[in-house]
Amino acid sequence: MNKPRWTRRPERSNWGDFGADDELGRLNLIDHNAVLRGVREVKEGRSFCLSLPLDYPGGNVLSPRRHPPKLCPTFRDDKPVYNLPLDESGLTHTDVLSDDAVLLHTQYSTQWDSFAHVGKLYDATGTGAPKPIYYNGYRGGDDIVGPSESNGRPIGAQRLGIETMAVKAIQTRGVLVNLFSRFGRDRKLVNYDDLMRIIDEDQISIESGDILCLYTGFADMVMQMKGKPDPQLLASSHSVLDGRCTSLQNWIVDSNIAAIAADNYAVEALPPAPAVAAPCARLPLHELCLFGYGIPLGELWLLGELASALEKSKRHGFLLTAPPLRLTGAVGSPVTPVATL
Template sequence: MAEQHSMEDLLRDAPSNWGKWGDEDELGSLNYLTPAEVLRGVQHIRSGNVFTLQRLIGDPKGDPVWPGRSPAQRTMIFDESTWDSDDAPAFPGGLHYADDKIEAFLQGSTQYDALGHVWYAGKIWNGYDARTTIGGLDKASVAPIAERGVVGRGVLLDLARFRGRENLDKGETFDHNDLEACAKSQGIEIEKHDVLLIRTNFLKLFFDQGEQFYEGFNEPGLTYSPELVRWFQDREIPNLVTDTIANEVTYEPETGIALPLHCALMRNLGVALTEICDLEKLAASCAEDGQYTFLYAAAPLKVHRATGSPVNPLAIK
């Protein structure tokens, strides 16, 4: 029988930022994004070109979501046909209108994770008891991130182009050394407090393959090592943004543990995770003009006690 590994054993000696910003902190490494960091990001605006990074909700070709989640469902409530009925709403002057609603997983599109979204050993970010998640997140929900907003210098690390590929493959891994090498190849350096945007273009396979995409589901991405986690801590990275569904390789190759970086980076260091971004137009622009740094700005929706929230991040070059 294969040896069983636990998250607690894997991360027993992992670095932690618990208490760094006080016992009541719910923002984690986003605290690094001070007003000075906002101004540092502004300095990287050259042309004023704006790129929106959210994937379309209700894409006719389908919406990629984590296995087990269902895509958003938009339902029309009122449209012109409503007024074919004799009991339709009547407004002075003859106003007609359209109205619709959406039913969706809050993490079923481009979104921010709350810092309390994942945990192990009964503790979420900053040492809060995991039972504070029952019925909704009383601590470290997405609301404090949404209230604050996220603004700083963004850096695109185009791993797919760096490896000379259209997209990375299932289970393909890279680490902080690859990120550094990619940055160097793009003529930039990763600096303290940078928001890191990593392009794999893996979700191209979702649109190419349809449901076959989910067979043997194992995304490409960063893979756990103590050195990688220390790299994130030493560089005080506030936010990791990717174009994959879960920010990291799904199963850690050495142990088979699922999503250890969600725990090592988000639960332990307080790094905000942003997922399912569409980086294609931004990446094409960066490849064309050689400018891989920009002002990054994002504000997830303010949803009380939520585990995450949709977002449409901006990259302003």
């Protein structure tokens, strides 16, 4: 019998609640009732693309290690397959082919984080030696394998890879909270009281298995910059969750939302509000959601057009379809979410 991956469950976690080997976390709450609740939101038959162009924001000034996609042709008989006649004589076949490949940074643009994206140095077995650990006790080096640990094994997430979210075929009720309508382009760290005030004033109902979508206007500004983002302006603009707000963290846990998606980087403020004490997470909401409770985070979603349509119809809910790529072993993925009203 294999030893358990963990004997010390983090104080703020749901490890084991969905099974010892669970890799879906709170996505388990997207059951048939959640899907049907989302379907019932479809009244008009209108669909909205919630993805940026995947070559946006543009360049790499916002994230130096991430770059836009690079397209290149595939080759046939040492010839690039772009406008390539299948039969150059044209006597037998008239087909002309184009075929390409892409080098893609999975978290450059509109994306999902998998649970293998952010873990924690944590002593899961009581040895006194904290090690890299991820949701439900999956281990760095054993389950999430880097180049120095591969020893001939494939590099990547052997467990908690993004493909588990793809197989789940994420479709449920989305609920949009319009932060931009309250705070505009001003930089604002949104705490629990701020969020609850909007939810109460707008009479927004959030149920188990829903995906919370936060519209701040950030991605709209990215689009307006046309591939040449201004990092200083973006960093000083728009509202963002205060990841260090304990009451906000508690609400995320108690709400039973399946995931959070926002139109900005990271969902939470970067840099965060100052910590009370060290050591601590630089990304406290990522630690709470990805490491502790298995709540996926979506970033850089394009929500402006949807927000306007919902405001005009005095609605907040919609059918959200947002599976990532079924890319085995990846720790994140581009996504083209679709909202249907």
